[in-house]
Amino acid sequence: MAEQPNHSDVVLSVRGLGKKYGPITVLTDVGFDVRRGEVLALLGENGAGKSTVSAIIAGLVRPTAGTMTWMGKPHAPLSPADALSAGVGLIHQEMRLLPDLSIAENVFVGRLPTRQGRIDRASINRRAEEQLRRLGLDVAPTTLVRDLKVAAQQQVEIAKALTLNARLLIFDEPTAALGGEETDLLFRRIEQLKAEGVSFIYISHRLDEIARIADRIAVLRDGQLVATHETAQIPVKVLVEEMVGRPLDRMFPTLDEAPGEVLLEVENISSPDGTFKDVSFSVRQGEVLGIAGIVGAGRTELVRAIAGADPISSGVVKIQGKPIGLHHPSDALDEGIVLVPEDRKGQGLILPQTIAENIAQTNYEQIAPSGWINPRNVNHFARSAISRFGIKGQAEQRVSQLSGGNQQKVVIAKCISRNPRVVILDEPTRGIDVGARAAIYDVVADLARRGMAVIVVSSDLDEVLGLAHRVMVLSRGINRGILERRDANRLAVMELATT
Amino acid sequence: MASIAGTKAEDAKISWTSYFSGGAIGPFIGLIALCTFLAFTSDTFLTLRNFLNVMDQITVIGVMAIGMTLVILLGGIDLSVGSVLALSGMVLGYLGNYLGWPFGLGIVAALVVSALCGVVSGLMITKLNMPAFIATLAMMSIARGIASIITDGQQIVGFPDWFSSLAIIRHFGLLSATVAAMVVLTIVFFVFLKYRPAGRALYAIGGNPEVARLAGIHVERATLLVYTVCALLAGLAGVILSARLDSAQPSSGIGYELDTIAAVVIGGASLSGGVGGIGGTVVGVLIIGFLRNGLNLLHVSPFVQQVIIGVVIALAVAADTLRARHR
Amino acid sequence: MASIAGTKAEDAKISWTSYFSGGAIGPFIGLIALCTFLAFTSDTFLTLRNFLNVMDQITVIGVMAIGMTLVILLGGIDLSVGSVLALSGMVLGYLGNYLGWPFGLGIVAALVVSALCGVVSGLMITKLNMPAFIATLAMMSIARGIASIITDGQQIVGFPDWFSSLAIIRHFGLLSATVAAMVVLTIVFFVFLKYRPAGRALYAIGGNPEVARLAGIHVERATLLVYTVCALLAGLAGVILSARLDSAQPSSGIGYELDTIAAVVIGGASLSGGVGGIGGTVVGVLIIGFLRNGLNLLHVSPFVQQVIIGVVIALAVAADTLRARHR
Amino acid sequence: KDAKKIGLAVANLQADFFNQIKQSVEAYGKTKDLEIITVDAKGDAATQVSQIQDLLAQNIDALIYIPAGATAASVPVKAAKADGVPVVNVDRNAEGAPGDTFIATNSVASAKELCTYIAKQADGKGKMLIIHGQKGTTPEVDRTKGCSEALKDYPDIKVVGELWSDGWHQDEGFKLTQDLLQTNPDVNIIWGQADALALGAAQAVKVAHPDHPIMVAGFDGDTAALVALKDGVFDVTVTQQTQKMGRMAVDSAIALVKGEKVPAEQLETATLTTKDNVAKFIEQHP
Numbered sequence A: 001m002a003e004q005p006n007h008s009d010v011v012l013s014v015r016g017l018g019k020k021y022g023p024i025t026v027l028t029d030v031g032f033d034v035r036r037g038e039v040l041a042l043l044g045e046n047g048a049g050k051s052t053v054s055a056i057i058a059g060l061v062r063p064t065a066g067t068m069t070w071m072g073k074p075h076a077p078l079s080p081a082d083a084l085s086a087g088v089g090l091i092h093q094e095m096r097l098l099p100d101l102s103i104a105e106n107v108f109v110g111r112l113p114t115r116q117g118r119i120d121r122a123s124i125n126r127r128a129e130e131q132l133r134r135l136g137l138d139v140a141p142t143t144l145v146r147d148l149k150v151a152a153q154q155q156v157e158i159a160k161a162l163t164l165n166a167r168l169l170i171f172d173e174p175t176a177a178l179g180g181e182e183t184d185l186l187f188r189r190i191e192q193l194k195a196e197g198v199s200f201i202y203i204s205h206r207l208d209e210i211a212r213i214a215d216r217i218a219v220l221r222d223g224q225l226v227a228t229h230e231t232a233q234i235p236v237k238v239l240v241e242e243m244v245g246r247p248l249d250r251m252f253p254t255l256d257e258a259p260g261e262v263l264l265e266v267e268n269i270s271s272p273d274g275t276f277k278d279v280s281f282s283v284r285q286g287e288v289l290g291i292a293g294i295v296g297a298g299r300t301e302l303v304r305a306i307a308g309a310d311p312i313s314s315g316v317v318k319i320q321g322k323p324i325g326l327h328h329p330s331d332a333l334d335e336g337i338v339l340v341p342e343d344r345k346g347q348g349l350i351l352p353q354t355i356a357e358n359i360a361q362t363n364y365e366q367i368a369p370s371g372w373i374n375p376r377n378v379n380h381f382a383r384s385a386i387s388r389f390g391i392k393g394q395a396e397q398r399v400s401q402l403s404g405g406n407q408q409k410v411v412i413a414k415c416i417s418r419n420p421r422v423v424i425l426d427e428p429t430r431g432i433d434v435g436a437r438a439a440i441y442d443v444v445a446d447l448a449r450r451g452m453a454v455i456v457v458s459s460d461l462d463e464v465l466g467l468a469h470r471v472m473v474l475s476r477g478i479n480r481g482i483l484e485r486r487d488a489n490r491l492a493v494m495e496l497a498t499t
Numbered sequence B, C: 001m002a003s004i005a006g007t008k009a010e011d012a013k014i015s016w017t018s019y020f021s022g023g024a025i026g027p028f029i030g031l032i033a034l035c036t037f038l039a040f041t042s043d044t045f046l047t048l049r050n051f052l053n054v055m056d057q058i059t060v061i062g063v064m065a066i067g068m069t070l071v072i073l074l075g076g077i078d079l080s081v082g083s084v085l086a087l088s089g090m091v092l093g094y095l096g097n098y099l100g101w102p103f104g105l106g107i108v109a110a111l112v113v114s115a116l117c118g119v120v121s122g123l124m125i126t127k128l129n130m131p132a133f134i135a136t137l138a139m140m141s142i143a144r145g146i147a148s149i150i151t152d153g154q155q156i157v158g159f160p161d162w163f164s165s166l167a168i169i170r171h172f173g174l175l176s177a178t179v180a181a182m183v184v185l186t187i188v189f190f191v192f193l194k195y196r197p198a199g200r201a202l203y204a205i206g207g208n209p210e211v212a213r214l215a216g217i218h219v220e221r222a223t224l225l226v227y228t229v230c231a232l233l234a235g236l237a238g239v240i241l242s243a244r245l246d247s248a249q250p251s252s253g254i255g256y257e258l259d260t261i262a263a264v265v266i267g268g269a270s271l272s273g274g275v276g277g278i279g280g281t282v283v284g285v286l287i288i289g290f291l292r293n294g295l296n297l298l299h300v301s302p303f304v305q306q307v308i309i310g311v312v313i314a315l316a317v318a319a320d321t322l323r324a325r326h327r
Numbered sequence D: 001k002d003a004k005k006i007g008l009a010v011a012n013l014q015a016d017f018f019n020q021i022k023q024s025v026e027a028y029g030k031t032k033d034l035e036i037i038t039v040d041a042k043g044d045a046a047t048q049v050s051q052i053q054d055l056l057a058q059n060i061d062a063l064i065y066i067p068a069g070a071t072a073a074s075v076p077v078k079a080a081k082a083d084g085v086p087v088v089n090v091d092r093n094a095e096g097a098p099g100d101t102f103i104a105t106n107s108v109a110s111a112k113e114l115c116t117y118i119a120k121q122a123d124g125k126g127k128m129l130i131i132h133g134q135k136g137t138t139p140e141v142d143r144t145k146g147c148s149e150a151l152k153d154y155p156d157i158k159v160v161g162e163l164w165s166d167g168w169h170q171d172e173g174f175k176l177t178q179d180l181l182q183t184n185p186d187v188n189i190i191w192g193q194a195d196a197l198a199l200g201a202a203q204a205v206k207v208a209h210p211d212h213p214i215m216v217a218g219f220d221g222d223t224a225a226l227v228a229l230k231d232g233v234f235d236v237t238v239t240q241q242t243q244k245m246g247r248m249a250v251d252s253a254i255a256l257v258k259g260e261k262v263p264a265e266q267l268e269t270a271t272l273t274t275k276d277n278v279a280k281f282i283e284q285h286p
């Protein structure tokens, strides 16, 4: 691989990095450089070790082998505090914010400025607000983070990193929860900082972003560096092949063009707090309905209501023409409606439990039809789900030890193994690598083919367009129109989404 | 993909112990070490008779700890168990000895009153969204007050012979009815938590209530039920204690809540919920029981006992961490 | 953007109360209601003398509750405070009355010993990764045992006049030295938690220790420090209690850990950490203090008092929820 | 001046002995047209100081003070004196600051009488277990002292095991006895330093099914224990004159308020109580 050890611009160099968790080897002999004022993209499948590399550089995790040099000096941070004071900052992929503190305090956590011995609240509020506005989030800096949605929280995370005054920023999937507009604003900030000489390590599964923002690319596979590219203008096909280790022929499956009877009907439903109003649509058996919209459009609220997770103030939901009462998620589940939630850590997984336990929890009707659980069946069921969804992990492994993308797969696996009638997926591929993404798309198509009604909510327009028979566009909680597949294109959707 | 192999044998080795202790291997090792030590230092410790005595002595805490395990699994806490125990005994004694109710009916009434305490705590927690700590602290004070009001603080002595013999007569020279009740309850709840979906649901709720709700579990209903069961078991413990002491007094069970919670947590349960089990709780109860018994057999002075108990509890739990780190 | 705004006016209205009560508006309302009620039903409640008495009465719990607030903010719990209080008093009495040390030096030594207890608890929690509940439960037992061993369970009576007068003489007819110490400590820690970065760091740690660590906060060091401070304050409470009672006994402070934790939680702190504050704790301490005082003034019989205390605590906290739901 | 309002600070109402005195004071106070304000410290000295402050704030004419905690605290007496309120100490007295009068059972003498009786019953020989009260507290120390004085005259009675309870509770009596019987199955005497402890001990004996009779003795004469004594649950106790002490406390308080002179100490002996004389105590507690 192309290494230039004494390149004058090199700020960080990593050599021979290795990491083991007991018997599990996660990284072997990883080495790369980061230069001043550049964006190095770090690519790889779920579980390839990207987050582990970042965590080591940022002092969160200690390596079991290898050395690092930062600004010409040895870099072996024992804690994030060490890394921060050296000028290395990280947005962790999975880290959550402090829900009971204000936005401003979250942004400046651990480094609150003082004036006359007191915390300078005016200044942090002002600076946080300023930073957030530049990222496209217009909320009061005193708002509690608890009251923010995932996307807004992600923006707060980014604001936190950008105010660090770090010389190297590691962004671990910063855009996974963001929409197009917010992403653009983020990239503009990155360009500005680059010009000031700040370096970035940028991790993302959205390969289209890489060409836009990265200067160089490093690809990891199974904990090893398999390629480095001196330019980001590499065909996606090549990158995918390097990541996955085999060529990937296509992304989206071909859809059956013959949906059946109408299965799910949603008539004039509104939420009590007005996040969505008077929304109506229907989904047929074997049909995939995409729901598009910009962040904050109310899509998540809408689908949560249909799944019985949130109350509705008016309207009805019908299955095969029969109105159903939705007072509790179990009501929806009884009717065969399942929801794959967008927030995997908050709503999808029980982190201290094993993969098997997580998957079993929603599937006891199948695993234990007699009402008695046989632990062997639990593991057996989990193993078949693991192989069906290509989860990298063992049935007995805790989900907290899985990489982010693999956790997402567990969520999908546990929901879909029920054999439902209506499947709602909210941001199903957030944080999922290309290879696995194609596999999930196949699963979606397969669900439809087996006669289920599928709803896919996604901020990734290509995903919605490539996957859905029809696309409903939501904006400010109102259904702005439903586009047939042949009419659905980026322009048409964006036009409706921004009304 | 990373290699996760090479641990199959070790896994298998650990699993049979962890199967029963519910993963609380550290405390389990602690228990074994403790028993070994006591067996060598006291010549009476390792006798059947002493073992049966210890079983007698742990019955009350053992029964309460079952209910507390459920509560803690759910991520809750119940401080009222000691007071509910006292209330149950007083209701029983009052109805039986003062009002002359048939004693069997008195037992039922005592259990109903206890369960009601749990219902009230549960409603405060689910409907009023109060922290479990506060709701059950309030119930602790209320139940104790009522228990004292019933007879203006007097104890009640002397129950029917058949009743007190429940705790005394050892059938087949082994189990008294009360110890048998504890053993049966332990097995029932062990099986429930391990092999019934409703039992697993408690783990899910404790792990993440929102995830559990989305999975169709009725979190509120389960919570209410668990607090009711916990109080009911505390009431049963009160009945057992009354039989054992052949008397009931409003001051009984003071401080039992800490003992009970300690037993559950020593057994590996996490106060933040979702982790633990009956197996671990049994280990915790046994550690506390054997420890107190053993120190008495060794004639250790009461003040030194306190120090030793503290140290041993710390060691038993620390063993788990050290083992985990070593791997 | 949807409406997160639109409540500016209401925000301002709420903020002056929430500023001091640390968001515990429900309990704050409960406190006001309680005081109003007592003022109308008892003619002695609303006198300066009674108010000063209550201040005296809450000093010990008040000082301990400050430390407990820090611990609970951090997501921890400290069950050992009552025992550390007793140990501190016994060390003081032993050094002063048995060994004849200068009394000032005795106080310092008592505080050092107390702080050491905190260091040990803190190390068990940070280095051995033990749950705080177990570590401090162990310390509770150990410290109580040592406190009793010092004089073989005897109390120590009769301290220098200047010392016991600290708790008795009310300077300017108002504050005794001990009450003044409590007030000063309360203000210091209020300011610390609200205006100092190190104070805010505790909120971050309690909210999510991993996030805090990633933000460069030394979580272990802070945890160790907080348990040390909490134990130190418990030791100070022991010194204050010794002055107040003009004696020290190994059995003092039994059950205070629950009282202290209750005061903090009634004040709106969450046992899972990250939420709470000194303002709320003061409200919690005052609710408990006024409640006990008022019930005595109203000549409520002791058993009925327990029931009422339970009900009022539940109401004070429930008020918060009902208010929150109403919005 | 006539007394109208009397404060009664009780150590711990959960203990029958204190509860008896409380009930006696309240009942007798009623016949004298007195307002009795009762507070319960639940065994905590600091709580009691607070409660006495609350009592003084209500301008009581006299204080009947049953000290809580291991031994009597002096502060309440000082505080009352500072307010010019006379103090009647019951059961315990503080060294530095005694009350205006002190009413109590002579524990040492009573324990001596009890143990002498036990020793005689056992023909002056045998093995004995003692279940102590809370270690270091005044009653525990005095009762132990009295008994050991008695046993000096009976060298053939050996105390082969003794353990201490934490809170004088019945369930502790049970457990401690069970554990002691384990190592010393051949004892013939067990003394619980309070009736609750003795009742627990008796139950433990019952469970153990010993092959020889074991005599169980208590102390206090709790109402419920006396019934148990009649039923043969245990063998002997000494009955403290709680009702009388309550009446004496009230009378002393009235006298002190009037400014009359009251003796500094009014010690009563407890009456040895067995199956033979228990009936009259059950009918009317002394």
Ligand SMILES: Nc1ncnc2c1ncn2[C@@H]1O[C@H](COP(=O)(O)OP(=O)(O)OP(=O)(O)O)[C@@H](O)[C@H]1O
Pocket (backbone or CB within 6 Å): A021, A024, A026, A044, A045, A046, A047, A048, A049, A050, A051, A052, A053, A093, A392, A393, A401, A402, A403, A404, A405, A406, A431, A433, B002
């Ligand atoms: N504590 C742990 N114990 C065991 N294995 C772990 C632990 N933490 C991480 N791993 C394993 O390390 C591997 C790499 O994880 P990492 O989070 O670095 O992947 P990633 O490349 O960031 O993936 P993703 O794209 O899904 O975020 C995964 O297989 C994961 O299961």
Ligand SMILES: Nc1ncnc2c1ncn2[C@@H]1O[C@H](COP(=O)(O)OP(=O)(O)OP(=O)(O)O)[C@@H](O)[C@H]1O
Pocket (backbone or CB within 6 Å): A136, A137, A138, A139, A148, A149, A150, A151, A152, A177, A275, A293, A294, A295, A296, A297, A298, A299, A300, A301, A302, A342, A459, C001, C002, C003
């Ligand atoms: N960027 C934002 N700025 C302000 N409010 C936001 C933002 N993002 C989400 N919200 C809040 O969330 C509500 C709707 O969010 P919801 O999650 O339902 O929308 P969504 O279309 O699913 O978007 P997302 O992609 O975040 O899931 C909004 O009404 C608003 O209260």
Ligand SMILES: [Mg+2]
Pocket (backbone or CB within 6 Å): A050, A051, A052, A093, A172, A403, A404, A405
């Ligand atoms: Mg990752």
Ligand SMILES: [Mg+2]
Pocket (backbone or CB within 6 Å): A299, A300, A301, A342, A426
């Ligand atoms: Mg969404």
